[in-house]
Amino acid sequence: MFKPYQSKGLEQRRSGEVMTDRKLAVTKPQQDTFSAFHELEKKKMLDVLNQYCLILAQEGVRADKVWIEMDNIEKGIVEIIARYNIRWLVMGAAADKYYSKKLEAIKSKKAMFVHQHAPISCHIWFVCKGCLIYTRDGRKDRLLLTNSDSGIEQSEHLRLGSYEQTHRSLDADDFKGILEGFNYQCTVNSSQSSNIALSTSKMMPFLADEEENSQGLTTENASHILELAILDAKDSKQKAFGEAVKRWKEEDDAMEANARQINLMIFTYSLFFSHFYWVAEAKALENLCIKEMSLRKEMEGVLAREKQEIERTKNQRNEFMKELQVVQEQKSELESQLAESNCNVKDLEEKIISAVELLISFKEERCSTERATQEFDPSWRIGEGRYGNVYKGILRHVHVAIKMLPSYGSQSQLDFQNGVEILSRVRHPHLITLIGTCLESRSLVYEYVRNGSLEDCLECKNKRFPLPWQTRICIATEICSALIFLHSNKPCIIHGNLKPSKVLLDANSVSKINDFGISYLISRGKMGHTIPMYNDSKTNFTSVYTDPQYLETGTLTPESDIYSFGIILLRLLTGRPVSGLVKDVKCALEKENVRALLDCSSGDWPAGQAELLARLALNCCENNRLNRPDLVSDIWSVLEPLRVSCIDSACCRSSKELHRRIPSHFVCPIFQEVMKDPQIAADGFTYDAEAIRGWLRSGHNTSPMTNLKLAHCSLLPNHALHQAIQEWQQRW
Ligand SMILES: Nc1ncnc2c1ncn2[C@@H]1O[C@H](COP(=O)(O)OP(=O)(O)OP(=O)(O)O)[C@@H](O)[C@H]1O
Numbered sequence: 001m002f003k004p005y006q007s008k009g010l011e012q013r014r015s016g017e018v019m020t021d022r023k024l025a026v027t028k029p030q031q032d033t034f035s036a037f038h039e040l041e042k043k044k045m046l047d048v049l050n051q052y053c054l055i056l057a058q059e060g061v062r063a064d065k066v067w068i069e070m071d072n073i074e075k076g077i078v079e080i081i082a083r084y085n086i087r088w089l090v091m092g093a094a095a096d097k098y099y100s101k102k103l104e105a106i107k108s109k110k111a112m113f114v115h116q117h118a119p120i121s122c123h124i125w126f127v128c129k130g131c132l133i134y135t136r137d138g139r140k141d142r143l144l145l146t147n148s149d150s151g152i153e154q155s156e157h158l159r160l161g162s163y164e165q166t167h168r169s170l171d172a173d174d175f176k177g178i179l180e181g182f183n184y185q186c187t188v189n190s191s192q193s194s195n196i197a198l199s200t201s202k203m204m205p206f207l208a209d210e211e212e213n214s215q216g217l218t219t220e221n222a223s224h225i226l227e228l229a230i231l232d233a234k235d236s237k238q239k240a241f242g243e244a245v246k247r248w249k250e251e252d253d254a255m256e257a258n259a260r261q262i263n264l265m266i267f268t269y270s271l272f273f274s275h276f277y278w279v280a281e282a283k284a285l286e287n288l289c290i291k292e293m294s295l296r297k298e299m300e301g302v303l304a305r306e307k308q309e310i311e312r313t314k315n316q317r318n319e320f321m322k323e324l325q326v327v328q329e330q331k332s333e334l335e336s337q338l339a340e341s342n343c344n345v346k347d348l349e350e351k352i353i354s355a356v357e358l359l360i361s362f363k364e365e366r367c368s369t370e371r372a373t374q375e376f377d378p379s380w381r382i383g384e385g386r387y388g389n390v391y392k393g394i395l396r397h398v399h400v401a402i403k404m405l406p407s408y409g410s411q412s413q414l415d416f417q418n419g420v421e422i423l424s425r426v427r428h429p430h431l432i433t434l435i436g437t438c439l440e441s442r443s444l445v446y447e448y449v450r451n452g453s454l455e456d457c458l459e460c461k462n463k464r465f466p467l468p469w470q471t472r473i474c475i476a477t478e479i480c481s482a483l484i485f486l487h488s489n490k491p492c493i494i495h496g497n498l499k500p501s502k503v504l505l506d507a508n509s510v511s512k513i514n515d516f517g518i519s520y521l522i523s524r525g526k527m528g529h530t531i532p533m534y535n536d537s538k539t540n541f542t543s544v545y546t547d548p549q550y551l552e553t554g555t556l557t558p559e560s561d562i563y564s565f566g567i568i569l570l571r572l573l574t575g576r577p578v579s580g581l582v583k584d585v586k587c588a589l590e591k592e593n594v595r596a597l598l599d600c601s602s603g604d605w606p607a608g609q610a611e612l613l614a615r616l617a618l619n620c621c622e623n624n625r626l627n628r629p630d631l632v633s634d635i636w637s638v639l640e641p642l643r644v645s646c647i648d649s650a651c652c653r654s655s656k657e658l659h660r661r662i663p664s665h666f667v668c669p670i671f672q673e674v675m676k677d678p679q680i681a682a683d684g685f686t687y688d689a690e691a692i693r694g695w696l697r698s699g700h701n702t703s704p705m706t707n708l709k710l711a712h713c714s715l716l717p718n719h720a721l722h723q724a725i726q727e728w729q730q731r732w
Contacts, residue, residue, distance in 0.1 A: 042067075046065070046067070049065040050065070052065075053065060066080065066084070068080060068083075072110075073110050074109070074110040074111075074113035074114050074117075075113070075117075077089075077091070077110070077114050077118070078113070078114055078117045078118050078119075081114075081118045081119055081122045082118075082119050085119075085121070086122055087121060087122055087123060087138055088122070088123045088124075088125075088138070089114075089118070089122055089123070089124040089125070090124070090125045090127060091110075091111055091114060091124055091125070091126055091127070092108060092111060092126070092127060092128065093105075093106045093107060093108055093111050093126035093127060093128045093133040093134060094106070094107035094108050094111070094128045094133070095107060095108050095109075103128040103129075103131070103133050104133070105133065105134065106126050106133060106134050111126050115134075115136050118136070120138070121138055122136075122138050123135075123136065123137060123138025124136040124138075358439075359440075363440070377694065379690070380392050380393060380694070382401065385403075385501075385515075387403070387405055387406055387518065388403060388404040388405055388406055389403075389404050390402070390403050390404075391404070392448060392671070393445075394670055394691075394695075394704075395435070395436075395445060397669075397704060397705075398435075398447075398448075399447075399448035399450075399670075399671065399672040400435060400445050400446065400447065400448050401445075401446045401447070401448045401449070402438075402443050402444070402445050402446075403443060403444045403445075403446065403515075404441065404442070404443045405442045405443060405444065405518075406442075413439060416439065416442065417437075417439060419517070420434070420437045420439075420444070422491070422493075422517070423493075423516070423517045423518075424436070424437075426486075426489060426493065426516070426517070428481075428482055428485045428486075429478075429510075429512075430478040430479065430481055430482040430485075430510070430511055430512055430513060431482050431485070431486070431512060431513050431516060432446050432447060432449065432504060432512040432513065432514045432515075432516075433446065433447040434446055435447060444518075446514070447512075448672065449504035449505065449506050449512055449514075450506060450507050450672060450673055451464075451504070451505040451506055451507055451509065452464075452504065452505065453500060453501045453502070453503060453504050453505070453514075454475065454500040454501070454503035454504070454505060454511065454568075455499070455500035455501040455503075456501075457505060457509075458500055458571060458572075458575055460601075466575070466599070466601035466602055467509065467572075467602055468602055468603045469598075469599075469602040469603045469604070469605045469610075470603070470646040471509050471602075472572040472573075472602055473572075473609070473613075473639070473642050473643055473646050474509075474511075474643055474646065475503065475505075475509070475511045475572065476568070476569050476572055476613070476639055477636075477639040477640060477642070477643040478510070478511040479498075479503060479511060479513060479565060479568065480565065480631060480635050480636050480639050481636070482511075482513045482516075483495070483498075483513075483558075483561050483562075483565060483631055484631050484632055484636060486513075486516055486517075486561075487558045487561070487631065492558065493516055493517045494556050494557065494558055494560065494561055495513065495515070495516045495517070495561050495564070496550075496556050496560060496561070497515060497518070497543065497545075497546075497564075498513070498545060498561050498564035498565060498568065499543060499545040499564060499567075499568065500568055500571060502514045502515050503568070507662065544567065544578035544579065545563075545564040545567045545568070545578065546560075546563075546564070547559065547560035547563040547564065547625070548563075548623055549563075549623065549624070549625050557625060558631075559625040559628050560625075562620050562628045562629065562631060562635070563620060563621055563622075563625075563628065565620055565631075565635070566616075566617045566618065566619070566620025566621040566628075567581070567582075567617075567620075567621060569613060569616065569617035569620065570582065570585055570614070570617045570618075570621070572599075572613075573585075573594075573597070573598055573599065573605070573610060573613055573614055573617065574597045574598060574599055575599030575601065575602065576597070576599075582618065582621050584597060585597060585614050585617065585618055586618060588614070589611065589614055589615060589618065594607070594610055594611050594614050595607060595610070597614075598610055609642055609645070612638060612642070613638075613642070616629065616634070616635060616638050616639075619634070620635070662674055662728075663728065665686075665721065666721070666724070666725050666728065668686075668687050668688035668691050669685060669687060669704060669705055670687055670688065670691035670692065670694075670695060670704055671688050671690075671691045673688075674725060674729070675687070675688040675721070675722075675725060676688060676689075676690070677689035677690070677717070677722065678717070678718040678721045678722050678725070679692055679693075679715040679716065679717055679718060680715065680716040680717070680718050681703065681710065681715060682703075682710040682711045682712045682713070682714065683703035683705060683706055683708065683710055685703065685704075685705045686718045686721055687704070689715065689717075692704070692715060693715070696713050701713065
């Protein structure tokens with residue numbers, strides 16, 4: 001009938017359990033922390049209760065189970081007492097460690113709590129090891145009723161007794177086991193079945209005389225006392241019992257009518273049973289868990305701090321990375337700037353080097369120019385034009401003419417250099433050769449032409465012989481060929497200032513046009529463009545040879561040179577000043593009296609040729625450019641045949657000039673002209689006194705001819721040569 005409880009560690013204690021009630025209630029402390037464990041235990045307990053229910057059912061007792069969960073067991077017990085109006089309760093008085101038959105007072109806290117807080121209507125027996133330790137009286141009226149009208153008690157006692165008698169198989173150990181292992185309570189309905197009596201029969205001895213039997217009460221004694229009490233009360237209180245039973249029945253009926261009319265034996269299976277096992281274990285686990293929790297909390301704190309630290313470090317790292325990126329960008333920018341600066345420095349260094357080299361070359365050029373011109377000694381000046389002075393000089397033992405250009409109104413250094421380069425490439429037998437330039441002093445170095453200009457010859461300056469008419473025709477032809485060459489040059493070079501002073505004659509009266517293209521070097525224009533020449537106030541100079549249309553329009557064209565050529569041709573014919581010349585020639589032609597205007601010092605001009613040239617010249621001097629003749633088809637085609645026709649006369653000219661030719665030993669090696677005061681130097685050569693003294697003054701101590709060092713700087717007059725020169729000069 002009674003089956004041992006199968007829970008581990010509880011088998012012995014539960015081996016004598018008796019479940020005879022209809023309803024089982026289990027209280028258990030809430031174990032939120034161990035909910036899984038709790039669920040398991042709950043399931044186990046419910047299984048146990050189910051088993052009890054089954055057992056009771058086999059015994060014919062209808063039992064039901066009630067499950068309640070509270071903060072703690074004692075509260076659960078109190079709650080169940082209150083909820084189900086339990087009237088009688090047997091409960092353990094001590095915890096495990098206090099188990100003893102000698103226990104004199106309630107030791108269990110739960111028992112104490114239940115003792116204090118259970119509804120007063122509930123009568124509680126506190127037991128230990130089968131001994132009643134303490135009894136808390138239930139409701140007084142009920143007790144009074146019970147005492148005064150002990151019919152019910154008696155009846156109950158009787159029934160219990162009878163029941164016990166019929167169920168003797170229950171021994172004392174069973175009873176003790178129940179009391180020790182479980183807190184249980186029971187209510188007894190008067191209409192309850194005998195099975196209920198079986199359960200309660202174990203309590204009756206205590207109900208009968210709880211005070212007397214509170215110490216050292218055994219199961220046998222209790223049974224005996226109970227039997228005696230039943231017998232004693234049987235007679236005396238039969239009536240009262242009957243009434244009480246009746247009244248009690250009414251009361252219970254009322255309760256039953258009140259939907260609570262269940263006769264229960266509520267078996268409160270508290271978790272007390274596990275008090276020795278899993279509560280301790282749970283406690284340990286709880287402690288462990290608390291420790292774990294605190295450790296975890298601590299670790300979480302540490303982790304949070306670590307996380308914060310990592311986050312901070314990460315942020316710092318990100319900022320550092322950003323800064324690093326900025327610095328790297330700045331670095332690369334600086335590097336590129338540095339590279340650029342280095343390139344610039346290199347460029348500048350190269351520029352400085354080339355500038356220094358240029359300066360040195362300028363200085364050298366200037367020095368050589370200065371040296372060549374005897375430091376621009378006025379005595380070495382051979383002319384003065386509107387653009388500056390012209391000096392005679394010696395450069396690398398060659399006679400040169402150095403023209404100093406003005407700096408005003410000039411082009412930039414670069415444009416000037418480019419212009420000079422173009423002009424220096426121009427080579428023609430009747431164009432003077434540009435030997436070099438000194439950019440620093442803006443001077444041009446030309447070949448030196450000994451016989452001066454056509455102007456000088458026409459004016460017979462320095463006792464010059466008048467030019468014969470054949471020579472004049474040759475000169476005109478030569479000028480024409482030079483102009484054709486200049487105008488056909490790429491870029492076209494317009495002289496723009498053609499006049500007899502610009503036509504130089506060498507020792508053989510061969511003409512060379514001077515200063516071609518110079519207008520480009522002193523203007524702001526570019527080579528190859530038609531530009532006004534004299535647009536600067538300082539150079540505002542009008543020449544009688546200047547194209548009147550240029551003066552009107554300011555535009556220089558190749559026809560401007562043709563106009564100038566026409567005037568030169570008129571001068572070659574007449575030898576007269578330019579003023580009114582065109583008008584006079586026109587008149588003479590109209591009157592067919594050209595001969596009257598011809599320069600008779602030039603010889604006997606052939607009348608036809610002279611008239612032809614006069615008409616050609618006037619044609620060139622047309623005011624309208626478009627009416628002027630073409631250089632090649634109109635002028636060259638006339639002049640060239642005339643030059644050929646002059647061959648006979650030229651022979652005459654040649655023979656004359658042959659006689660006029662200067663003996664080379666009369667010519668100074670430095671000046672390249674007939675010496676005025678020949679002096680013998682230490683190298684044995686004869687020089688003009690002025691030339692050799694200038695050479696020595698400029699610091700030279702070498703021979704101008706041999707470049708060897710001179711033994712001394714003394715000079716010795718060459719009287720014999722001087723006399724010979726004088727005789728020669730007198731002859732011519
Ligand atoms: N290469 C040269 N060889 C010899 N004498 C020269 C040479 N160049 C110029 N001369 C002399 O210098 C003189 C001055 O010439 P320059 O060309 O400077 O002035 P210009 O022709 O008189 O007038 P302008 O003021 O229009 O230039 C010339 O008349 C000439 O006698």
